[in-house]
Amino acid sequence: MDVLAEVEFLKIDRSKYEFKYINGCWPFITYPALNGIAGCMLLLDNEAFDGDVVELEIKFYDKSIHxxxxxxxxxxxxxxxxxxxxxxxxxxxx
Incomplete structure (x- = not known):
């Protein structure tokens, strides 16, 4: 199971261009049913920065968990x- 999501990247105290989010990042996801499960982000625009609102696909290593x-x-x-x-x-x- 994969999902599409709308995501707002938070503004973190750092220079805007010191860090960007790219395809293939594996952050931990917390949602009402589960905490701290890694998922692969696939950004439809290929990159995002702090403060951006983007649509992305999330793929899970073990889809059966979700x-x-x-x-x-x-x-x-x-x-x-x-x-x-x-x-x-x-x-x-x-």
Whole structure:
């Protein structure tokens, strides 16, 4: 199971162009049914920076963990380590 989502990358205290999010990043995802599960981000625009709102695809290594737990409209948060990098909403479950 893969999902499409709308994500807002948070403004983190750093220079805007010191860091960008690119395809293939594996942040931890926290949503109502599960905490701290890694998912691969595939950005439809290929890159994003702090403060950007983008649509992206999230792929999971073990899709069976999420089956029946993710619902369209659910809110989620993305983390790298303990740093909260983004918040989003699942838009389409594939």
């Amino acid at each position: 089956e029946g737990k993710i619902r369209e409209g659910d809110l989620f948060d993305l983390y790298v380590g303990t740093t909260h990098i983004a918040k989003g909403r699942f838009t389409i479950i594939m």
